[in-house]
Amino acid sequence: MKLEERAKELEGARLATLNIAEDLDEARIEAEKAKGELEETNIKLERSNRELQDFTYIASHDLREPMRKISAFGQLLQESLKGKLDEDEEENFAFMIDGATRMQQMIDALLAYSRVTTQAKPAKRVDLNKAIEDIKSVELAVLLEETGGTIHVPEPLPAVPADPSQVHQLLQNLIGNGLKFHREGIAPEITVRSRRVNGNMVQVEVEDNGIGIEEANYEKIFGMFQRLHSREDYGGTGIGLAVCKKIVERHGGSIGVNSAPGKGSTFWFTMPTITNDELRITNENNKLGGVKNYK
Ligand SMILES: Nc1ncnc2c1ncn2[C@@H]1O[C@H](COP(=O)(O)OP(=O)(O)OP(=O)(O)O)[C@@H](O)[C@H]1O
Ligand SMILES: [Mg+2]
Structure with a gap:
């Protein structure tokens, strides 16, 4: 009789252990799945980061030239129109040139910012x-x-x-x-x-x-x-x-x-x-x- 009870107890323990093993297995599979998802998110993040960097670099680099033209030719025009415009027109012209110059400086600044990563050198x-x-x-x-x-x-x-x-x-x-x-x-x-x-x-x-x-x-x-x-x-x-x-x-x-x-x-x-x-x-x-x- 005692032996039978003992056998039942042991069977119960065996089943409990099996359950635990199953739970552990499930947890392991879940953890692996989460790890995979995290790695995938990381890859996506890295890609979008790189794309953003490329975009900043290309945008600032390619905007530079047309902006320089607007600014430089604007200044030339301002010189040649000196005395031919009334006060208001001259003021408006000055605002325009000032805006172009500021935008040029901001584009240069953006390029300098993007170069921190795009033109990094070994330590x-x-x-x-x-x-x-x-x-x-x-x-x-x-x-x-x-x-x-x-x-x-x-x-x-x-x-x-x-x-x-x-x-x-x-x-x-x-x-x-x-x-x-x-x-x-x-x-x-x-x-x-x-x-x-x-x-x-x-x-x-x-x-x-x-x-x-x-x-x-x-x-x-x-x-x-x-x-x-x-x-x-x-x-x-x-x-x-x-x-x-x-x-x-x-x-x-x-x-x-x-x-x-x-x-x-x-x-x-x-x-x-x-x-x-x-x-x-x-x-x-x-x-x-x-x-x-x-x-
Ligand atoms: N040493 C400082 N003492 C007081 N204010 C400062 C100092 N350094 C920075 N600042 C403040 O922080 C702002 C941002 O500084 P940051 O160096 O980024 O730009 P900036 O000097 O205005 O322009 P840039 O560096 O592009 O020529 C400054 O405009 C200024 O208001
Ligand atoms: Mg500064």
């Missing part, structure tokens, strides 16, 4: 001190002279594995903004510092003593064509920081700002620091020109 060791020295003496030399600005690097900065011309562009945009958005009558002073964060990342800070930014605008300014001032007060198209964000993110870092109106701003970005050996291996693994951990 190399980039010495940030050297990059700043180059920017000081070449790209920002005129702005430094005009504003009477100075750039301090109190402690030596590290080298990062990155696309050299993009790091150049990133620092140039951030330092250039620091020089441009200075307070009236106060010469801009820029300080660039760095520190290690989260083990293998470096955080670079570009601090200025300029007009500052309200907290409500901390995110907005990294969007395309987003500006907080009129073109009459400060020139520019509003693409600089959007390009910076795109550059930093494709190098696997992040970017942000801390600021107070009237007290200056500190723009910061992070980037991974890896050894030269790792850099060589990641470049060898990726013949297309990006670094493996790039986005």
Whole structure:
């Protein structure tokens, strides 16, 4: 009798185990299906991303030429019609030329934004001190002279594995903004510092003593064509920081700002620091020109 009960118990346990095994099997099939769907979505996303990038590149690249023509011939026409138009007509003409010139600048800006991905170069060791020295003496030399600005690097900065011309562009945009958005009558002073964060990342800070930014605008300014001032007060198209964000993110870092109106701003970005050996291996693994951990 006892033996029979025991046998029943065991049969019950066997059936329960079978049920569990069946459930597990079902769960495995579900998980595999979900994985497949996710992979498919990823492929679709990548494709649409690429299409969007291609579209931005082609649109901006091909719109450039006709836009240049409108702007250049418009200016010629404006010259030759000088004195022949009444005041209203001249004003309308000036609005038209101004619009064309602005559109041309925006198309150029869009192209620069799209080139961050379409013309990316393989990562190399980039010495940030050297990059700043180059920017000081070449790209920002005129702005430094005009504003009477100075750039301090109190402690030596590290080298990062990155696309050299993009790091150049990133620092140039951030330092250039620091020089441009200075307070009236106060010469801009820029300080660039760095520190290690989260083990293998470096955080670079570009601090200025300029007009500052309200907290409500901390995110907005990294969007395309987003500006907080009129073109009459400060020139520019509003693409600089959007390009910076795109550059930093494709190098696997992040970017942000801390600021107070009237007290200056500190723009910061992070980037991974890896050894030269790792850099060589990641470049060898990726013949297309990006670094493996790039986005
Ligand atoms: N260092 C700064 N101090 C104060 N405001 C800033 C600073 N940097 C950026 N901003 C604000 O953020 C906006 C966006 O900056 P961004 O560099 O994208 O554009 P821009 O400098 O106006 O034009 P572009 O960079 O295309 O020449 C600026 O118009 C300005 O209002
Ligand atoms: Mg700018």
